[in-house]
Each structure stands twice: as C-alpha cells, then as structure tokens.
Amino acid sequence: MNEYRDLRVALLGCGSVGAQVARLIIEHGDELAARIGARLTLSGIAVRDTTAKRDVDLPQELFTSDAERLVQGSDIVIELMGGIEPAKTLILQALQGGADVVTANKALIAAHGPELAEAAEQVGAQLSYEASVAAAIPILRPLRESLAGDHITRVMGIVNGSTNYILDRMDRFGDSSEDAMRVASELGYLEADPTLDVEGYDAAQKATILASIAFHTEVPVDAVYREGIANITLEQIETAKQAGYVIKLLAIAERITSADGEHGVSARVYPALIRRDHPLAAVYGGKNAVFVEAEAAGELMFYGAGAGGAETASAVLGDVVSAARRHVVGGPGIAGSLHAGLTILPVGEVNTSYQVMLEVQDQPGVLARIAGILAEHGVSAASVKQSIADGAHERASLVIGTHIGRESDLAAMVDSLRASDLVHEVTSVLRLEGNE
Template sequence: MSTKDPKDTVRVALLGCGTVGGEVARLLTEQAGELAARAGARLEIAGIAVRRPDKHPELPQELLTADVTGLVTRDDVDVVVELVGGIEPVRGWLLDALKAGKSVVTANKALLADHSAELFEAADASGVDLYFEAAVAGAIPLLRPLRESLAGDRITRVMGIVNGTTNFILSAMDATGAGYAETLDEASRLGYAEADPTADVDGYDAASKAAILASLAFHTRVTAADVHREGIADVTASDIAAARSLGRTVKLLCICERVTDEDGVESVAVRVHPVMIPLSHQLSGVNGAFNAVYVEADAAGELMFYGQGAGGAPTASAVLGDLVAVARNLVLGGRGPRESAHAALPVRPMGQTPTRYHLSLYVADVAGVLAQVAQVFADHGVSIAAVRQSDSKGSASLVVITHLATDAALKSTVDQIAKLDVVHEVVSVMRVEGEDQ
C-alpha cells in the first residue's frame, strides 16, 4: 500500500510506454483533475518502466526506469498498469506486483489467455484487484458487462469480430474482389497489419481473446490451447464471391458456445475460424478495422457491442476505465470482482462441435455425379440442406450446404468425396453461421 493516504493519492507504476502506454501517460497528466473527481483520489504516476529510458526524451526523466521488478514492488506504488505485452518476463513482473499487494490493470490478452488462473490466485491471496477490460476489443465495454452486468444471467453464446486486421482484409477483399496476398500487402502499407502479421492472420490474437470471453461468459477456465484456431490465409477471392452470390459475406469470428449433448451434459465449445454469415446478420456490416461482439443470454436476449477494437486512444480509454475502478476500490476499501470459475464445464473437442458447412466442388459434368456425392454425405450422417450446380464445358461447379454436422463427420465426408473419380477438386470448405439450422 502507498506510503501516502490512498484517499488522497493513488500512485501508478506504468510498464511500457509505446502507443498505448504513451497515451495513458498523456491522459493521466492532461486529465488529472477530471480523473481525480471520478476516482475520488488523485492518480499520480510513480514511475514508468521502459527498456531504454534514454529513448524517451518526451517523458519526465525522473520517472523512467529499466528496473521493472524494483518499480512494481516499491512501497509507494498502489497500482501497476502493464502495457508491455507477451508472456515472459511479464508474467513474473505481475506476480511480483500482486504478491507485493499491488492491484494490476493489464491489456495483455496472451498472458491472460494462458495464465489468468495463476494471476487471479495471486490477487486473491493479497486481497488486491486484477482488471483487464482493454485485453479484448479495445475501447468497447465488453468484459465488464460479461463479468458484472450479466452476472445474474445465463449466457449461451458469444460470437464476434475481435481482430481488426483480419476484418480489414476480409472487408477489402469483399469490396474490391482482390485476393488475400495483395490485400494483406495493402493492409500493411496502410498500417492496419504489423510487419509480422502472423498473430492476426493466423488467428492467434483472436484465439486468446476467445479464451478470455469464454472464461467470463461460462464461469469456466478456458485457455488459448483449448480454442480451435484457423486463420484467413486460405480464404480466396472465389470464396468471397461465392458468399456474395448466396447473400453472405466472410468474416473471421470467435465463437464461444454453451453446448448441451443428447444426455443433457453441458460443455463449452470455443473456436476461431472464417465463416460465411448472411448479409442480414448484425455482424455482416462490421467492416474495416472495427470490432463487434454479439452476446446471447437467457433473460437479456441478444446484445451487440460495437466500436474501435484497437489503437492507442481507444485502448487507453479502457485502461483508464479500469484504473479509475481500481482507485475507487482503494479509496473506499472495497474490491472488484474475483475470478468466477465455479461452473468448471468441460471444453468440447472441435471434432464433436456441430456447425453448418459450405462446400465448393469441381466435378465431372456427367450423369449421376450428384447422386454419388449425396451418397457420401448420407454414409457419414451429414444432412444436405441445399445444392447449387452450374455447368461449363465438361466440368461443373457444385456447391453443397449442409445442416448441422460435427467437424469430424464433415472432415471424413470431405476426405471420401475427394477420392471420387467424378470429383476433380474440393475447392473450399467453409463453415456457415448466423442462419436457422
């Protein structure tokens, strides 16, 4: 606890001063009066940890340090705000802070997706707070509603666009008809994609966020390793065009569901992958680098959260919201919500998770092709909802849309279809969401 009266001043250690950290430091200084009125105490920067203090002439030099452990365990620090990112050595720093009795505010989705249980346990042992609104969807107030506002409800589904880079790329492909590679290059040129876009385009970023959302929504510990993950690199201009011809668009979604099997046993299914969704669905109109999350709950019904999911100012807004909440708790002697993992539902393997599918095939333009393909679907227990066929000089394009089927059943179906003599190529397989089953 601070050496000063916490009712007068809450002292903040800031770890990292990049795009978001710099914005947090600026707002703490420029809006000091308003923040103090909201928090009930003055928020004061006790120190800023950066890798190379000499590279930050814009900051008060007396606040800068490269000794992170020394800063987070100082007696005059009340709250640690972590904006460095990554897992190690950040995990150790935050555990040191929590064990030293400092509340923590973090935007670190990767760390929370893998180590939230450990961090919550350390926070509980010291009687301090752990807040992380900025870890998912930037400025969008999402985690606090799941954690607090809907605590009295039963959430059944959370589905959303939580990565701005991939949404920008898919939106641009839809708008221009361009392919994935050239659109990724354009996203990099415009600053929407990192120099190494792997975490975004391969779905790692969205998977970490999905783990956090599922943990909060279903009161169950879910890690990034539990999340089925697919990226967007295999999405083609043809896929986008096919979706458009069917009144759909393609989005990379994180989907967290409470699933009940035939025996009444509940489990949690968590996945990230490209999907086709109808243009009538609320998520279809979320374009560019924006994020949106769609929540379904028993009593509240359907809820939609939309806004800027990244960037210095939007993310700083969420960080400061957490910081004000922590400061209020320090001033009033209260504590924020703890980890809720009482449900402890099992995570359903992707192979057992049901969804609908869109398959595009090139087949021989001869009699009986459709019957052979349909027989394979029947053999594997996959029900066909619709078929579209177009012919062209000895070959035909065949589109099959299924009813609900498990991933394992669909995979075995596709494997056998690909071996049929009348099938020239399985062009693409994509899941379908947001429609009646």
C-alpha cells in the same frame, strides 16, 4: 477545490498505449480525481530505454529502467510491456505487494490468467484486463457484471482487426488476398510476424479470455480449435457475396452438448460465412465487434475500435478508475471466478453447417450419387447449386449448403467427397455461423 489523497500509479511500458495512458492520467487529472475521490499520481514509467522518443511529450523525470523498484509501494500497477516475462513476474510482485493490477496483455492473460487471478484473490487485490480483448470495446465487464444474472450461451466475435481489414478489402474492393495483405501491411495493420494475425493465433488468445469469462471455466489457449484466413480466396468471397453472405474470421465460445450428452464448452477460431443482414456483417475495416447470445437477454452486440493507442488506453483507464475507487471506498477485488469448471469439448462436437464447393464430373446421375455421400454421413443438404458447367472438360461446379449437423459428421462427409471418383476437387469448405 477538494483535497484528495494520492494514489501511486506505476506504469510499466510506454509504447503507443502506455504513452496515451500517461497523457490521460496527467491531462484529465482533475476530472479523474472528482470521479474517484482520490488523485492518480504517476509515480514513474518503467521502460528499457529511458531516452527513447515517445508518441506523447512526458516529463523525463518519470522514466526509469528499474521496473521492480517502481512496482514497490505502488497502489496501482499498469502493465503494458507485453510478452510473458518480465511482465508476469512484475505483476506477481505487484499483487503480492498489495497493488491492484491493470493489464492489456492478452498473451499473458491467455496463458496464465487463472494463476494470476488466484494470486490476486489470495491477497484481495484486483486484476483486470478489459483492454486485452477488443481494445476500446467494453466487453469483459458487461459479460462478467451486466450479464451476471443471465446464462450466456454463445459469444461470437470479430476480435482481430487486421484480418477483418483484409477480408473487408477483398469483399468490398475486390482485392486479391495478396493485395489486401500488402495494403494491410503498409497501413501498419499487420504485426512484424503476420502469422499471429493471419493464422488466428491472436484471435485464439482472445477466444480463451472470452470463453473463460463467459463460462466461468478455464479454457487453455491450446484447447482452442484454430483455422486462419491464409487460404481464403477472392473466389470464395465472391461466391459468398452472390449467396448473400460475407466471410469473417470469428472467435467463438459456446456452450455445447456432446453426442453422448455431456454439457461443455467449445472455443474455436475460423473464417465463417455470415448472412449480410447479421449485425456482425456490418463490421467494416479494422473494427471489432463481439456478438453475445444469452438465455434471457437474447442477442447483444458490442462494437468499436479493436486497436489503437488512445482507444486501448481508454479501456485501461476504465480499469484503473475501478481499481482506484476500490482503494477509496473499500470492497473486494474482482475475482475471476472459475467455479463452473465445464468440460472443454473438441471441435468435432460442435453443431454447425457447411458450405462446400466442389468440381464434379458432368455426367448423368452425379447429383444423386453426391446426395448419397451426404446421406451416408447423416448430412442433409439445404441447397445445391450447380454454378458452372464446363462442357469442354466435362466438369461441373457445385455449391452445397448443408443443414446444421455435427462438425465431425460434416468433416467426414468432406473426406468422403474428396475420396470419391466423381469429385475432381473440393475447392472450398466454409462453415456458416449465426444462421439458426
């Protein structure tokens, strides 16, 4: 057996992911040592309550409540506490002490990623966070390294498993929104505060991280346009199904050009219609997937588990092995280079198409007048379908699919439809994505 030098690994946090990371480091010790050329030695696990019960049986002497002290003298620090503080301060202390840092903390990276990356770069340390987006799926490394010679044009991800589970139940089992939410909650898919998932905040954090890495540009999380799935109805899903679509909550990061010719970046989260034969349409249940379009590579998709203790731990360990190899053989830390500095353009500048459902007066000439409203905004219809005519109430239901246009024009068109005396109600407005 080879004699390997030891690398001191400090683990901060021991929830479902942390416990699995500790287990893998211990159980796979020999195999990891052979791959790295050094042995990962767990020097301690910092937790608030050192006597709490864990998912995995771990040596009690590893636990400490003194995270600051544990960080000192570590070669690699794994931060799995979540939240902003004390995680951020501990990560900065670790980096300043020369340690490489691996984290799965999407909230922290979305809020302070550039600051932490700069701190790492200043001391030549490595900061990596593959597990912060889509858990087990290798997506940040492929975006950063495999596609480094290409020009990424769009990243479109199903990056929140809870909302995908809810939408998938509605689509495949005909659950109402309320029933699907209840089942998701019972199965532990939803956080204690479900608005983080349902209103798209979680997906927006991931959109920030994906956009920053794909486009080498700092994209603050509050620059991400965001709509959640709280108002998606079973009727919308059924109508989509009949037309050959499925509704998915998408996090989109895209290079776009504004109306006045400025090249920039858009980052946004909203539920959208996707054609049934699009690879993202076959992402069922709580699974995640990220669809990437690049100038030369064309269309790529990365699919897998978007949550789970062991699954997330796999991504964390991949980063740990990368950092450990660097300790053995030298070389630079990964620099989260933001050299491009593209402008972040507002959602109004995005090109998309709309599917609008509305109830109109069932009278002669109504279609021509609706078409006139579209034309006023420079919007052209790709399809108009009169789905139900209710003679008794003199109402008709229309489903209008538009050609691709500018979001600001499409939104203004919907406002005009709402204001028209012909229109009783606009019952649904959804964007179509992945269609061009």
